[in-house]
Amino acid sequence: MQPFTTHTGIVVPFDRVDVDTDTITPAQFLKRIERTGYGDVLFHSLRYRPDGTPDPEFVLNKPAYRDGTVLVTGRNFGCGSSREHAAWALQDYGFRVIIAPSFADIFANNAAQIGLLTIVLPEERVRAMLDAAAREGYQVSVDLERQTVTDAFGHRDAFEIDPFKKHCLLNGLDAIGLTLQHEAEIARFEATRPDWMPRVTLQDA
């Protein structure tokens, strides 16, 4: 995983609640077996018109936001399907941070797995950022170690984050490698599992 320490970037305002993962990455793009290359289809149905040309009204297509790396959006972002493709698409597009009043549980997990930082801030602060970002070139700086989001106007927001998640993000740790360090405990537990639990056989049960 890509480590996350600090990041400064242009804020892209996306003023919607309950943005679902079908909107972030529609199902017709989930058939690929690779992990990269989803940035081009991010928010596909909003970003492109039916004829395939970019919709100039959509925020990602406005020149001022072209280099944006911090997405600020409404509550319950990433609801619906568990597709990690949604987090991959946001990261592949260039986003490093998503700020919202709340995130869907599975999406937040998926983002943390790949080093995409999700930050929960109160509704009114998200509202203020959406308004500030309506002006061109609004930037924020995120410091994960200090757990702060600051802007050039002196606003400073502190955010909460699970300490273990923070530790993994700061160091870009391989989660599987961490679990494998506990092999002895896993094996010990495994030996005590009840015998009525099903075991899948290659032939019909």
Added chain:
Amino acid sequence: MTPRTLVDKIWDAHVVRHREGEPDLLYVDLHLVHEVTSPQAFEGLRLAGRRVRRPDLVFAVLDHNVPTWPRTQPVTDPISRRQIEALERNAREFGIRLEGLLSRRQGIVHIIGPELGLTLPGMLIVCGDSHTATHGALGALAFGIGTSEVEHVLATQILPQRRPRTMEIRVEGALPPGTTAKDLILGIIRHIGVGGGIGHVVEYTGSTIRALSMEGRLTVCNMTIEGGARAGLIAPDETTFAYIEGRPYAPRGAAWERALACWRTLPTDPGAAYDRRVEIDASTIEPFVTWGTTPAQSEPVTGRVPDPDAHPDPRERAAMRRALQYMALEPGTPIQEIAIDRVFIGSCTNARLEDLRAAARVVAGRRVSPRVRAMVVPGSQQVKAAAEREGLDRVFTGAGFEWREAGCSMCLGMNPDILGPGERCASTSNRNFEGRQGPGGRTHLVSPAMAAAAAIAGHFVDVRDWRV
């Protein structure tokens, strides 16, 4: 000992390692795998030189992008074919059982887990799919994970997780005639909202839940994620045990007795505390129809499309206006005047035998409206075979429905069954998001009986008036 909830008991029984300040390491009893969220996980294993730790606890099936036309015909979409072939190759290479396209046990992963007796009370089950919540109906702790976590579980059989908060949703009373488990869960989501369950695992309790069949319970738990909670459980009882006994992977003989003894200890202890409680009066449930683009945006079939201007919250007003624009609906329109082009009876929510029977009762002796294209996609090949033994296929085809092979199909538009832009569909599936059933498609979520009635009438109707 402190009284514990069902969720607490299952959680505690699966903790391999607990350290303050770290997520618990949980042991996964069953890992369900499908073709869409697994290829990158297997590729990750290969790149890191890792193996699948317990192939005997992994069960794979092709369901999401398989065509529902006869299995003798090829998969024509080359990208879908590549994904199908990738799972076939990965299953061979890592020694995992796969129910392939020609298997008589193939079907939607969340239909076949319970059907085969793989899903049992007290188990911890994961799958790279948000509707894994379905399996909670049997008293298992089951939830969706992303592809990185799929890789993690394949390699270690462990999932690191923070203990979630618990929410009790208690439903009391008899469901009114003409309403179903689908209407109940749509009503619950309407009440708590699409983000209401974030950070929680739900336990459904109360006399209404106890009275549901296992199939109805599966429908309720299936849509738990639509209310924001990753898992929804129902304590196992005699209904559960009767459903499980004799299924292919269910324990037998002495093992069955040991399992039963364990399962009977699972229900929540009297006095156990939940972090949050919600009460629903079953008598308030009506046949619901979603009018918007989230599963919480529904009205009783006797109602009208709501007016965004009447909503106090400006954010919600904006979301409602956008939803109505996408759905091409005017505020104040009676729900029953909404005409439809397509009907989809299927999905992990509503494609079990009981669902098909309910739809067939409405359809029997009637004809699908000439303006409607209607299809039934059984949830599994076993459901399909059972329905055919009862002659349900002939009821449907005789009325003008298409009768198809099992798969996820038009629930998420990954296979050739999709809506065209602007097409309006009455669907028994679980999500009405923009473009969910195909770019530009408009989805209304309903129960199987309501979908069947809409197919006949060409618009939504109150199935209670049909006296079936």
